[in-house]
Amino acid sequence: DAKTTQPPSMDCAEGRAANLPCNHSTISGNEYVYWYRQIHSQGPQYIIHGLKNNETNEMASLIITEDRKSSTLILPHATLRDTAVYYCIVRSASGGSYIPTFGRGTSLIVHP
C-alpha cells in the first residue's frame, strides 16, 4: 500500500472551510484514498473514501488531484466539534488480508 504524508497540525476558524491535505505520490491505479478522524479519546470514525473522482457525503468532500498523487479533505463549515486528528490511508480494493496502518495524522483545531 502507498505511503501517505500529512501535516502534523492545522487550525481553522469556526464556520470556515477546513482543507486537510494528504500526499500519496506512490499511489497505484487501483488504490483508494480513505479518511478517518479521531475525536479526543474516542475510536476513529470513517469519513469518506474515493478513487479518482471527487466525492461528497454528509460529513465532508474529498478532492483527488488528476494525477492522484494528493488529495484534500474538505470540511465545508467547520465547527468546534470537528476538532480531531484526521488520518489519510491508501488501500486497494483487491486482496483481503491487508493490515490497516495509521500514521500520526493531522491534528485539526477549530477555534471560535
Add this chain to the structure above:
Amino acid sequence: NAGVTQTPKFRVLKTGQSMTLLCAQDMNHEYMYWYRQDPGMGLRLIHYSVGEGTTAKGEVPDGYNVSRLKKQNFLLGLESAAPSQTSVYFCASRKGHQGAAGANVLTFGAGSRLTVL
C-alpha cells in the same frame, strides 16, 4: 445495530495481574483488529484476525495473546500486566470482501482505557 462494542471501558490492574478485553461486533465482519494508542502516538496494531479461528501478530504483539473462537468476538488477553501496557486499546472490524472498496472501511469500538500500576 451496536457496531463494535468493547468491554470493559476502564480497568486498573496491578503489575503481574491478568485480564481479558472483549471486542464484539454484530456486523458479520470477517476481519478484526486490536490496536493500542499511547499519548501523542498513532494506532499500533497488536494482533489481528482474518476470520473465525485465525489470529496473527501485528506490530507490537509481545505480552498479549488473542483468540477468535466465534466470528463476532475477538479477545485480547494480558497474562502478566506490566506498566508499559498502560494504554488505550481499540478494536476494529471490517467486512473484507474482495473487490469492494467499502469492504476496507473499518468500524472502531469506543476504546478500553487500561492502567497498570
